[in-house]
Amino acid sequence: MDAQTFLTDFHHVAAIGATPAGGVDRQAATAEDKQTRDWFAAFAADRGWPVRVDTIGNMFALIEWTPGADFVLVGSHLDSQPLGGRFDGAYGVIAALHAADRLADRAGRGEPAPRYNLAVVNWFNEEGGRFAPSIMGSSVFAGLMDEEAMLRVTDLDGTTVRDALDAIGYRGTDPRPTAAAYAEIHIEQGRVLEREGIELGAVDRSWYTQKLDIEVVGEQSHTGATAMADRRDALVAASKVVVLVHDVTTEFEPESIVSSVGHLTLEPNSPIVVPRRVHLVADIRASSPAFVQQARALLLERISRVAHDHSLTINVTDFDVRPVQTFPQRSLEVTEKVAASLGIGVRRINTMAGHDSVAMNRIVPALMMFIPSIDGVSHCERELSSDEQMAIGVDALTAAAWELLHGELDGHGPAKAADGTP
Amino acid sequence: MDAQTFLTDFHHVAAIGATPAGGVDRQAATAEDKQTRDWFAAFAADRGWPVRVDTIGNMFALIEWTPGADFVLVGSHLDSQPLGGRFDGAYGVIAALHAADRLADRAGRGEPAPRYNLAVVNWFNEEGGRFAPSIMGSSVFAGLMDEEAMLRVTDLDGTTVRDALDAIGYRGTDPRPTAAAYAEIHIEQGRVLEREGIELGAVDRSWYTQKLDIEVVGEQSHTGATAMADRRDALVAASKVVVLVHDVTTEFEPESIVSSVGHLTLEPNSPIVVPRRVHLVADIRASSPAFVQQARALLLERISRVAHDHSLTINVTDFDVRPVQTFPQRSLEVTEKVAASLGIGVRRINTMAGHDSVAMNRIVPALMMFIPSIDGVSHCERELSSDEQMAIGVDALTAAAWELLHGELDGHGPAKAADGTP
Numbered sequence: 001m002d003a004q005t006f007l008t009d010f011h012h013v014a015a016i017g018a019t020p021a022g023g024v025d026r027q028a029a030t031a032e033d034k035q036t037r038d039w040f041a042a043f044a045a046d047r048g049w050p051v052r053v054d055t056i057g058n059m060f061a062l063i064e065w066t067p068g069a070d071f072v073l074v075g076s077h078l079d080s081q082p083l084g085g086r087f088d089g090a091y092g093v094i095a096a097l098h099a100a101d102r103l104a105d106r107a108g109r110g111e112p113a114p115r116y117n118l119a120v121v122n123w124f125n126e127e128g129g130r131f132a133p134s135i136m137g138s139s140v141f142a143g144l145m146d147e148e149a150m151l152r153v154t155d156l157d158g159t160t161v162r163d164a165l166d167a168i169g170y171r172g173t174d175p176r177p178t179a180a181a182y183a184e185i186h187i188e189q190g191r192v193l194e195r196e197g198i199e200l201g202a203v204d205r206s207w208y209t210q211k212l213d214i215e216v217v218g219e220q221s222h223t224g225a226t227a228m229a230d231r232r233d234a235l236v237a238a239s240k241v242v243v244l245v246h247d248v249t250t251e252f253e254p255e256s257i258v259s260s261v262g263h264l265t266l267e268p269n270s271p272i273v274v275p276r277r278v279h280l281v282a283d284i285r286a287s288s289p290a291f292v293q294q295a296r297a298l299l300l301e302r303i304s305r306v307a308h309d310h311s312l313t314i315n316v317t318d319f320d321v322r323p324v325q326t327f328p329q330r331s332l333e334v335t336e337k338v339a340a341s342l343g344i345g346v347r348r349i350n351t352m353a354g355h356d357s358v359a360m361n362r363i364v365p366a367l368m369m370f371i372p373s374i375d376g377v378s379h380c381e382r383e384l385s386s387d388e389q390m391a392i393g394v395d396a397l398t399a400a401a402w403e404l405l406h407g408e409l410d411g412h413g414p415a416k417a418a419d420g421t422p
Numbered sequence: 423m424d425a426q427t428f429l430t431d432f433h434h435v436a437a438i439g440a441t442p443a444g445g446v447d448r449q450a451a452t453a454e455d456k457q458t459r460d461w462f463a464a465f466a467a468d469r470g471w472p473v474r475v476d477t478i479g480n481m482f483a484l485i486e487w488t489p490g491a492d493f494v495l496v497g498s499h500l501d502s503q504p505l506g507g508r509f510d511g512a513y514g515v516i517a518a519l520h521a522a523d524r525l526a527d528r529a530g531r532g533e534p535a536p537r538y539n540l541a542v543v544n545w546f547n548e549e550g551g552r553f554a555p556s557i558m559g560s561s562v563f564a565g566l567m568d569e570e571a572m573l574r575v576t577d578l579d580g581t582t583v584r585d586a587l588d589a590i591g592y593r594g595t596d597p598r599p600t601a602a603a604y605a606e607i608h609i610e611q612g613r614v615l616e617r618e619g620i621e622l623g624a625v626d627r628s629w630y631t632q633k634l635d636i637e638v639v640g641e642q643s644h645t646g647a648t649a650m651a652d653r654r655d656a657l658v659a660a661s662k663v664v665v666l667v668h669d670v671t672t673e674f675e676p677e678s679i680v681s682s683v684g685h686l687t688l689e690p691n692s693p694i695v696v697p698r699r700v701h702l703v704a705d706i707r708a709s710s711p712a713f714v715q716q717a718r719a720l721l722l723e724r725i726s727r728v729a730h731d732h733s734l735t736i737n738v739t740d741f742d743v744r745p746v747q748t749f750p751q752r753s754l755e756v757t758e759k760v761a762a763s764l765g766i767g768v769r770r771i772n773t774m775a776g777h778d779s780v781a782m783n784r785i786v787p788a789l790m791m792f793i794p795s796i797d798g799v800s801h802c803e804r805e806l807s808s809d810e811q812m813a814i815g816v817d818a819l820t821a822a823a824w825e826l827l828h829g830e831l832d833g834h835g836p837a838k839a840a841d842g843t844p
Contacts, residue, residue, distance in 0.1 A: 081642075081690065081692060081694075081695055082689075082690035082692060082695075083642060083689075083690060083698070127692075127694075128692070128693070128694060129690065129692040129694070129695065132693060134694060189644055189646075189647035189648075190647055190648075190649070191649075191652075207646070209646060211693065219799075219802060220503075220505060220801060220802045220803070221799055221800065221801055221802045222611055222775055222799075222800040222801035222802070223680065223682045223684050223705045223707075223801075224611075224629070224631060224680065224705065224707045224774050224775040224776065225611035225612055225680075225773075225774040225775035225800055225801075226611075226612075226680065226798070226799065226800065226801075227612070227613075227676075227677050227680065227798070228668075228671050228672075228676075228677075228680055228681075229676070230613075230797075230798060230799070231682070233668065233682060235664055235682075235683055235684075235686065236664060236665060236668045236682075236683075238661075239660075239661035239662070239664035239665050240661070240665060242657055242658060242661035243658060243661050243662060243665070246650075246655065246658045249650050250650075254649075254650075254651070255649050255650075258645065258646065258647075258648065258649065258650055259650075260645045260653070260655060260657075260658075260696055261657055261658075262645050262657075262691070262692055262693045262694055262695045262696060262697060263691055263692060263693040264657065264686075264688055264691070265691075266686055267504075267505075268503065268504035268505060268551060269578075269684070269685055269686070269687075270503060270504065270549075270550070270551040270684050270685060271550070271554060271633065271684045271685040271703040271705060272549075272550060272551075272556060272684055272705060272801070273503055273504075273551065273684045273801045274682055274684060274801070275684060276505070281693040283645045283646060283693060283694060285645075285646045351647075352646050352647040353644055353646040353647035354646065375652075376648070376649070376652060377641075377643050377644075377648065377652070378643065378644040378647055378648065379642060379643055379644035379645075379647075379648075379694070379695045379696070380641060380642045380643045380644070380698075381642070
């Protein structure tokens, strides 16, 4: 029924920061991010919902049926990767706004009154492309990251999170709503649902992830006038590390582990100078912590061999270790109940990527749903889900949020980490 | 006799833009480059020598004995690589200033009057670290590069050569002196002289050099949520290219060829995004054009195999091809004669690196001398020649310039390229 109004809004927001190849470029706290935030605020204002902005730039649009009651939070993030897709994050926020609109209507029609109030949330900087680490706003909300430290994080130009938020007028002072539960819908970022022709995924657990900060320290010299034997070329050694990080995955079962280097800088980066230093970040994720730890051990050994062969130093530091998070059993059952009532297919599914829901699941019971993503691509301009797939997801999110508003997850969370850090 | 005044000046200039590890950071048209330029201008002003600055920022300090006569140019460059050495370039300019000081004195004592006037030159942007290509000022002077195009070249921040020169007040309007011959002294940037215990090198020819501009175009995707089989990772392919560029040299005789990648950028360069595009520059140099062409052919074949294996596109373009330049036979004889008169050792030697003298050799007869460099390192903070080695070089340059001022190279140049471009 309301599918068309949702789709109109979705495609309108997809035009903000749109790229010629069909994606969007709306990194956190940029002018384009501000435009989507203004749109979010206007959507709420049109309906008389007050909007709060907290001190790390998270936005909350509030619907209060019972003054003083806690809130079910529903949302995702409007920021994107540089040249990212138009679905990742934005779909979940716009779906949440429309779900809230329907729920406000439904609650007003005298159905059993919700136990909780509702807040639609747009989390700050889920992507982490401009300001690392990712999942920043929800992690600060959940107490997993220190707010002051995050406000001091800088982008490549040296701009801090604090200044960037001030520049777009979205570093607020409002109190945060107290959360009772959390729900989020997102495109799958994988091709399991598409391959099996299933409309909805009930996310049961996140993958184990960790990053390696790798610094290769060689010696600067003249590219044209230093004999090959006299060189300690940081880029040649770093390139071997990149290939090792990629190739280590071939020693595990297919689709059980992923690994890559997405960030690399070299100094001095002059065409006629042998590089003295390369800094790179490797990202390793697997369904099991054991796979990550095994890959890490293999890499450390092989990287030290590269350092030895090239007579240079390679420093490797673990960071951003994110243990497996298990979503509450009851939240899976809620998603399955909703799917049955809508007559659509559902299956339990892992999330390989991190999400705001994974952070929120640490402090309240959380529910996460996936819709199919064509070709399973993400962080990519050709990311795509169909209008029909999206509309089904909005229906499912609406129904699930209704359950949460009535306390369906009470006493079912937060889940504890399935395991500690290594 | 004057060695101490030269050394005092040399070590004074080495303090401008000095780095903690003993090098200098004085990239072209920076505040530090301005400081060395101001020092050069003050040296000339103290002696009453007029200074001209041309439209590409080259500086000329003039000593005119015969109004209207052409000039013997003697000099090098005061700019450095980022975290470069304090000898590369600066030694040649300061040696030339002190040689000029001695020659002015000698010419004033009634010895046979010079046929030509003398100009000490500080060439703009020999290094090319901030603004590519390198050897810019002398190449514009020699008509090998287009001045308007060079003024439009930008650094990584988008600043043009024109604006950078204006910002330091060194984009001049003065006419260029007409050159009759050119002399330059430089540290070897190799370890041949050191290994053989010889004080002076008479540079006979330059190496054949060329660059390859390499663009790897893959597809952006989510590092954490894209199966390894679905990725087209531009950085993994680029890393294999970097290793190929390095390893191809092992198929040739030792010390006959060098090759490296000094410049590499990736997009979007986010820790959690598989890179979509990598741009890199490979630099290949050899004593013989045949070696470079053979290495290039091997690389093109191997790079196309990498592109095929990773299902992505790699575009390779040749640029900055610099054929072998032969210095005039007579200029080698002049250097050998000077060495004999000073009682020091001399040998003929190739230059692997490009120099302002190589550009000048295209339009006038040029003479290039090397002094030993400890460990043969260059473009590096630990670059080192001893005070004694430097002082001998100043004596040799003074004596050689005296020969050129009396027409010793007349009719002996310019040399033609030993071969054409491939």
